[in-house]
Amino acid sequence: MRIAQIAPLYESVPPFAYGATERVVSYLTEGLVAHGHDVTLYASADSTTAARLVPICPRGLWRDANVWDTQTHHLRQLARVIRDAHHFDIVHFHGEPLHFPCAERLPCRSLTTLHGRLLPHDHGPLFREFARVPVVSISASQRRPVPWANWQGTVHHGLPLGEFEFQPMAGSYLLFLGRMMPEKGPDLAIDIARRSGLPLKIAAKIHAGERDYFREHIDPLLRRSSGFTEYLGEVGGLARRQLIANARALLLPIQWDEPFGMVIIEALACGTPVIAFRRGAVPELLEDGVSGLIVDNVDEAVRAVGRVGGIERGACRRAFERRFTAARMTDDYLTIYDTLLAREANGDPGASGSQPATVSG
Structure with a gap:
């Protein structure tokens, strides 16, 4: 053809x-x-x-x-x-x-x-x-x-089977990955991490139209939470894959009906469970209690962080291999x-x- x-x-x-x-x-x-x-x-x-x-x-x-x-x-x-x-x-x-x-x-x-x-x-x-x-x-x-x-x-x-390496051991930090925009909820990710008592790594691209949002809303939060929040900027290549693989969980506190969410299946390929808000395609992609935890608000997300250790990382990888290759x-x-x-x-x-x-x- x-x-x-x-x-x-x-x-x-x-x-x-x-x-x-x-x-x-x-x-x-x-x-x-x-x-x-x-x-x-x-x-x-x-x-x-x-x-x-x-x-x-x-x-x-x-x-x-x-x-x-x-x-x-x-x-x-x-x-x-x-x-x-x-x-x-x-x-x-x-x-x-x-x-x-x-x-x-x-x-x-x-x-x-x-x-x-x-x-x-x-x-x-x-x-x-x-x-x-x-x-x-x-x-x-x-x-x-x-x-x-x-x-x-x-x-x-x-994703190709070998694109992301499975990491059976959970890391010690939470991860926010994506664009620095209100719809993605980076401010909520910071709040969830702060209330959970776990460090947060943020790897996010800032487009020209989102610089004001970052400067006025996110940068002040980062300054106030510098002890547990680390902003890494845009991360690619091997560093990006390792960042996902070594996270305890990926936070996806989306505020819009996201049509897919590529980071979800990238996390699953690594064995990293996802804590995501019940919006858009999230209920299609995640099996609640198996490959991640689906929540409706920040309070539920904070409680989910405490329960995410019960998600088997091998089950996340198997969900990827079964559905998202x-x-x-x-x-x-x-x-x-x-x-x-x-x-x-x-x-x-x-x-x-x-x-x-x-x-x-």
């Missing part, structure tokens, strides 16, 4: 540190190549892949101080994909839905994985206008606000690709959106 993977240009594929979408695109691309497919990746030039790389910009846009308007680069990427589309059987988009107006006019099939939060007021009209564009969700929670889209399936993210994710996408191509061969555009969803995990 001739497959094109269209990555967002914000970070390289795979990313240095933060960049869940780019990481998923990398795992999927390499998995497809390993299956023997002819794969082309459209991404930034600093990406690393076994596929054929079509570079669009010199480096991830968020790493380039000269870049102001990221949309211009994504439009160039789209133009290049449109010009090349006749070379492929299927083109798989992972970024913003800029391609929706031309998706049906491509000389091949297309599929779009939506990686962000979907809102009825914003995305609802889009999916009604482009009702024939095939889309995939990353969780059942993500698709719930817009059930009328042309859903082809739900595919949970996955890159091999499973790749197979799920190949099933959807095959279904789309079979409909095309039968003269069926597959526009009804009524087909059963493939739910992973």
